[in-house]
Amino acid sequence: MKKSIAVLGLGKYGCSVAESLYNIGEDVLVADKNEQIIRDMSSKVTSAICCNLENEDEVMSLGLQNMDIVITGMGGNIAASIMVVSISKEKGVRTVIAKASSPRMAKILERVGADKIINPEQEGGIRSARILASQSIHDYYELDEDLCMVELQPRPSWIGKSLMELNVRQKYNMNVAAIKEKGENWGYVSPTKKLTEKNLLMVIIDKKDISKWK
Structure with a gap:
């Protein structure tokens, strides 16, 4: 909503x-x-x-x-x-x-x-650290004390599979809000669309799970 x-x-x-x-x-x-x-x-x-x-x-x-x-x-x-x-x-x-x-x-x-x-200057350092510590995370935004929103590159094992097949909400405790190809605009997430190497995902995830994406 x-x-x-x-x-x-x-x-x-x-x-x-x-x-x-x-x-x-x-x-x-x-x-x-x-x-x-x-x-x-x-x-x-x-x-x-x-x-x-x-x-x-x-x-x-x-x-x-x-x-x-x-x-x-x-x-x-x-x-x-x-x-x-x-x-x-x-x-x-x-x-x-x-x-x-x-x-x-x-x-x-x-x-x-x-x-x-x-404090954008202070939080900018945290955001940069999150991005630099991971090869998968392209951008990072804090939502509250527990949740964050990240631009995430799909794992190699996800390529060719749909979100429905991957069941990311249950397996990885994340919600996918939007999807795009690099250089394009964000758009609606079709659960049956096969992911490609060019895709980026906008996901909402618990901060405690960020370390899994290093």
Whole structure:
């Protein structure tokens, strides 16, 4: 089932997260006060809105109560981050993820209700380490304390077999969200499609199982 996700604040991190989420099939709303960025992102997400995220009325008008997840990407703007986090929690958003550029900012955002604080620079090191430690993993994203999403190259023994035949959910404790050929776009996973050496899989897997893919 699709999730409705708002990404508010479109720096490099926000743009990357929004586009990645949209590419795997989520409904993604983005907002930023920079009109050029909004124009650039409009074809890459479900909805793109020009909005001053420091203005309470404009943030209220975004309809955040309809979102499953709200992500703030404004590590350098604590006023806007506080505004978005506090309104999101007032509107009943279950999961609010906030980018923080310092420990002090992280503590403030936790106090106003953020469910998870991210530090892209620190987590980028973890992500890089996961990728470099494995010949199979092409990209790595943390979802929460237990789960991660990875771009995974099929094992040689999987080539020529379908996901139905491989039964990856039972045998490997993973869910395959999308599939693509290298250089192409992500698409629907057909359980009967035979895997090839050119395929990449987008899978959701428990972090404790990552070591199996070294």
